[in-house]
Amino acid sequence: MAMQFIEFQAGERNYSAAAMDAFTIALMWPKIIKKFGKGVGQQTDIAEVISALDEQALKDIIFPMLQKSVVTCTTESKKLSSQSDFNSLFSHENLFEFYQVVWEVVKINFGPLLNGLLAQFGLSLSDLQQKMTQKVDELKEKNQKASSATT
Secondary structure, eight states: OOOOEEEEEETTEEEEEEOOOHHHHHHHHHHHHHHHGGGTTSOOOHHHHHHTOOHHHIIIIIHHHHHHTTOEETTTTEEOOSHHHHHHHOOTTSHHHHHHHHHHHHHHHHHHHHHHHHHTTTOOHHHHHHHHHHHHHHHHHHHHHHHHHHO
């Protein structure tokens, strides 16, 4: 079966990625659950999810997923397949864009599976994304208050 590429926007740029084959998704799923799964269908603090994104998770899960999904920044005509590609696309100023790309690629590859699992808890992937957005907003507000209290 030929790879079907899905286009999406992250930050100011356009990207494309293909869904991995079912066998690769099935092999990668247990790694994702082991690393990030304790919050599936639960109210997980966003800080817990972010703290799980350690160096090992990036090397063992995130970067292989991006490579197997043939992620390409179509705006820059550059594949995201190596450290030098990463450094040429992202800097400290737009690193959040990288995490937006990761989230889109997770949705492409694991969205149907996640939706099926979340449905068991009466949720959907959009519900989960909305809850994560709320948690991020709460965390930003908390950090802003802490910053203004110290100045």
